[in-house]
Amino acid sequence: MKRREANQQLLTFVAGLAAPAALFGCGKSVNCNDVSALSAAELRVRNETAKYVENSPDPAKKCSMCALFQAAAPKQCGACQVVKGPINPDGYCVLFVAKPA
Numbered sequence: 001m002k003r004r005e006a007n008q009q010l011l012t013f014v015a016g017l018a019a020p021a022a023l024f025g026c027g028k029s030v031n032c033n034d035v036s037a038l039s040a041a042e043l044r045v046r047n048e049t050a051k052y053v054e055n056s057p058d059p060a061k062k063c064s065m066c067a068l069f070q071a072a073a074p075k076q077c078g079a080c081q082v083v084k085g086p087i088n089p090d091g092y093c094v095l096f097v098a099k100p101a
Contacts, residue, residue, distance in 0.1 A: 030075055030076060030077055030088050030089065030090070031054070031088075032054060032077035032085075032086035032087055032088040032091065033054065033086075034085075034086060035085045035086070037085070038084055038085050042084040042085065045082075045083065045084065046083050046084060046085055046093075050082065050083045050093035050094060050095050051093055051094045052083055052087075052091060052092070052093040053091060053092055053093070054088045054090070054091050055088070055090050055091065055092070056090060056091060056092030057092065058092065061092055061096045061098075062089065062090050062091065062092060063078065063080070063087050063088060063089055063090070063091040063092060063093070063096075064078070064089035064090070065096075065098060065099060066080075066096050066097055066098070066099065067097045067098065067099045067100065068080050068081040068082055068083075068095065068097055069087065069089070070087075071089070077089075080093075082095055083095065
């Protein structure tokens with residue numbers, strides 16, 4: 001087999017592996033950073049008071065595990081009873097309250 005043919009087969013194989021991953025989002029979490037609809041006061045609460053972040057530094061304290069979190073469809077942003085704007089289920093803020101067991 002010529003080098004060019006081998007390279008083409010390799011590229012075809014890699015593209016075949018990448019296509020399903022693209023369809024399913026590569027398993028990455030949701031991006032809930034669009035806060036363009038929030039007022040300056042709401043942004044202050046979100047960023048300074050609640051200290052909301054997209055990805056929790058503590059796996060035991062994710063927004064999806066918080067009593068204040070309002071879930072949406074899978075792979076979509078949810079909402080919070082206190083923090084305005086889109087909320088990532090994998091996110092975190094200092095207002096975290098564990099759901100009752």
